[in-house]
Amino acid sequence: MPGICNLNLKSFDLNLLRVLDMLLREQNVSRAAERLALSQPTVSNALARLRSLFDDPLLVRVGRHMQPTSRALALEGPIRAALQQIEQTLNAGETFDPRLSQQQVRIALTDFVEQLCMPPLLARLGELAPNLRIDVAHLAPSLPAELLDRGELDMVLGRFEEVPARFTRRAWHSETLRLAVRKQHPLAHDTLTLDDFLGLRHLWVSGGQSRGMVDQWLGKQGLSRKIVYTTPNYLQAAHLVAHSDLSVVLPTQLANQFAQLLPLQVFELPFDVGSFHLELVYLAQRQHEPALAWLIEQILAVRPA
Template sequence: MELQDIDLNLLVVFNELLRQRKMSAVARTLGISQPAVSNALNRLRKLLDDDLFLRTSKGMIPTQLAGTLAGPITEALDVIHHSLNARATFDPLTSTRAFTVAMTDIGEIYLLPGLMERLGKLAPGVKISTVCIHGDSLKGAMESGCIDLAIGFLPGLTAGFFQRRLLSQQYVCIFRKGHPLGRRDMTLEAFAMADRVSISAEGTGHTRVDAAIQQAGVTRRSRLSVPHFAALGHILQSTDLIAVVPQAYAERALVLFNLVSAPCPVKISEISVNVFWHATRHREVGNQWLRNVISDRFAVCPIPEATMSPQGLVVNCRGE
């Protein structure tokens, strides 16, 4: 016999008869008529070729086959009932869950210290693993649940993704203390003559910096191109190279690497650093908790606001 041959409602009636032993009581419990209970029992008797329950002065007594089926059927229905009515919970104080978050190295430098400090107080057993952002592969990893959240300037994550704004960033120029540019204003002409490091962080919107510089008429190519920000401070502190970076990186790098910053003479639109999650994780309580922690710690916008765009839902601040 295959499962598709059995109406699950028949097993529900069977289970109630095991428990109450009276058709009238089963009918009241299930909210159906007594003839409907009798009809269900007759259908099940035909399917299993057994009487299943016998009438006695003490009520309906199960046959040997019914007694054999009682345990497995009761257990199976309990599992189904629990699964359908379960409400997932997440207790940060006791959880040992491991979350995977995609972010650039700027995100690691700027966000991770504060995030881990907060988690140490709220969820001491929770673990965070970060992964690099790699273009289209990020979408698939988030769709499959391999990555819980992504943080950064990621204009490629649109349809199928939710996002919440954390902060906006301007681009600034940074270079070592004592650099010749530090002795005069950072004009477009001075910028155009300087040797530059460009950062092409794959999968992020930072590649538009070079495009904006070219559109400003700066024809001199960068002398060095690196795929991330990790080594940038080390490079700048010992050379006359300059770099155009988000302000968040500059805030962390200036003191650490003895650098200075100046407004960038090239007009580059500010970037929005968002936290992203896939629609399949929108109602998942652990994911909700972590992105709320991140938003509470780093979001600068005080008023919840959510808007729907053709590309997907954009959630600003803490609104969901």
């Protein structure tokens, strides 16, 4: 581990590494203290000791934030990996009791996947693990590998094209697409043709992507549609379409749910773009952590039919 090899481990307080790890995560003494359940002076004193031991400021104040030095950045990965290895070793063979667990698990999702997964999962956890805490973060289009590596996320559930080999990926659900317009839309028919589709004014749920499945298919045919509004939010998209003459392409499960709640009419697309696949992804080295392994099985158990 860079920087530690020259220190005397017999006299080194390994608890300081937990403090340094949290300071590098939060880059803020107060937040680090809160997450460590320590007082702010205790964390400040630990930082002073770390600076002396490593003969480096480690974190320097820039405006209202603390910025890691190059030495701290070099230490961050090895220290975090070592702490995770220690935790996994200590937890090996540990019996996990979901009824008593107060574990905090961080998952990144899109609002579509949250709507699909969380209602049945929370109902299940309410019975089996009432004190387990789920924190959801917004999922960008690409896999947040660095956040998973640093332990800032425990797992992600979404659609990914490339997943590095150090991660485990579990199939969760395959989904198709449907078109939704408001009921009584002037271009709504019993069946929808390609010309009808191209004649609509479209709202596009981007999810941070530059081009979705529909536009990729149209582009291959030398066609394009008229997009007049873009949003990253499926829920907002459905409400906007229900009260306008816009149309929106939605995942089938979500389109059917919204059609039960809002004045929407759902159509099959007049062309076949295939399906997309949602996967649960997490660091392979963490798959034997009792709480994480248990929760993974619960998420797999609530896969849509």
